[in-house]
Amino acid sequence: MQTEQNTQKIIVIPGDGIGPEVTEEAVLTLQALGAGLEFTFLDRINADRYLRDGVALTDGELEEVRTAGTVLFGAVGDPRVTNPDYARGVLLRLRTDLDLYVNYRPAVLLDERLSPLRDESRRGIDCVVVRENTEGLYTGVGGSLRTGTPDEVTVDQETNTHLGVSRIVEYAYGVARRSVCMVDKSNAVRFGGQLWQRVWRETRDRHPELDSSHLYVDVAAMKLVKDPASFDVIVTNNSYGDILSDLTAELAGGLGTAASANINPVTGMGLYEPVHGSAPDIVGKGLANPAGAVLSAALLLRDRGLKSEAEALERAVRRTVAERRCTPDLGGTLNTRQAGEAIRAALD
Known part of the structure; x- marks a missing residue:
């Protein structure tokens, strides 16, 4: 487990696009809380350096992250x-080399008017x-033959291990409040599906206090649109998640x-990031939420x-959204900095 010192040291990797804009507001908000966190900025990890030097993430930077144990990305x-080697060399390398096998993505409606x-x-x-974060189709296993010709053949291999599947399903049951829905496509993806099905049934039987269900991924997508409030925890593989x-x-x-x-519950290491990506079309416009x-x-x-x-x-976030003190994508009129200031002003 992490030491107390590591718990308080936060590595900040602003990255690309709107990453620096939103990360700055998050850091300022954390500082406003006065929680005693210490920040180290690795702002050299970005596309500019990759284009200049061909370097995505150095071994030394990886060790600096490993020592701290916590990243705000x-x-x-x-x-x-x-x-694609650049993105894989940064984010996917951090996830895999630090074994951050849980991708935890909560979804909570902040205000009624935001629902479609x-x-x-x-x-x-x-x-x-709860998404398995280190296996599946994102491992990069595969290849191509006769590339660039009419006879080109490409293969991307989905990888599932008993260790990977069992620990992510067990984690899902550990954080569930009332139910777990395991999502796969075992009717079409035969061998990986069999592994997920077997592990899920074994884990389900150890947790009779929770409701358990299974859906194929296409049906899960339909049900999420039809009745999203019926779900508590969804556990699934990397790509479906x-x-x-x-x-x-x-x-x-x-x-x-x-x-x-992105976390490893055993080591305590974690990388925390907004889902929205780099959004290059709005960089520098003050529109980033x-x-x-x-x-x-x-x-x-x-x-x-x-x-x-x-x-x-x-x-604080919920309050500012409800009062429309937010960016235009949520129905407000504030720019990125103003929205961050509004969140900090709303802190208890």
């Missing part, structure tokens, strides 16, 4: 970089997508408010044992 991605659903009785989404968590984010008000935590970054910081605080401070951040 902005975004990765730049339209000038067409090589017409039926008021079904709007109250309050669920978590990536897709479904964007859907739940939109049902809760949009990607601008979506937070996530800092709520997702601030709510990601709240997840960081909660995992570091600072529950009351985390709840204060969450209340």
Whole structure:
């Protein structure tokens, strides 16, 4: 487990696009809480350096992150970089090398007016997508033959291990309040599906106090739109979790408010980031919504044992959204800095 010193040291990687803009507001908000956190900025990890030097993330930077154990992350991605090795070399390397096997993405409706659903009785989404974060289709296993010809053949291999599946399903049951829905496509993806099905049934039987269900991913997507309030915890693989968590984010008000935590519950290490990405089309325009970054910081605080401070951040975001003291994507008129200042002014 982490030491007390590591618990208080936070590595900040602003990254690309709107990452620096929203991360700055999150850090200022954390500082306003006076929680005694120490920040170290690794703002050299970005697309500019990659384009200049071909370096995504150095071994030394990885060790600095490993020593601290906690990262507040902005975004990765730049339209000038067409090589996928850059994004994989930063975010996916941090996830895999630090074994951050849980991607925890909560979706809570902040205000009734933000829901795209017409039926008021079904709007109250309050669920978590627990996504396996180190396996699946994102491992990069595969290859191509006769590239660039009419006979080109490409293969991307989905990888599932008993360790990976069992620990993510067990984690999902550990954080559930009332129910767990395991999502797969075992009727079409035969071998990985069999592993997920077997592990889920074994874990379900150890947790009779919780309601358990299974849905194929296409049916899960339909049910999320039809009745999102019926879900508590969804557990699924890397690619399905990536897709479904964007859907739940939109049902809760949009990607601008979506937070996530990449964590290893055993070591205590964690990387916390808004879901929205680098959004290069709005960089420098003051349109970036800092709520997702601030709510990601709240997840960081909660995992570091600072529950009351985390709840204060969450209340402040909810209050500013309700009062329309927010960015235009949520119906307000404030720019990024003003929205951050409004959140800090709303702190208890």
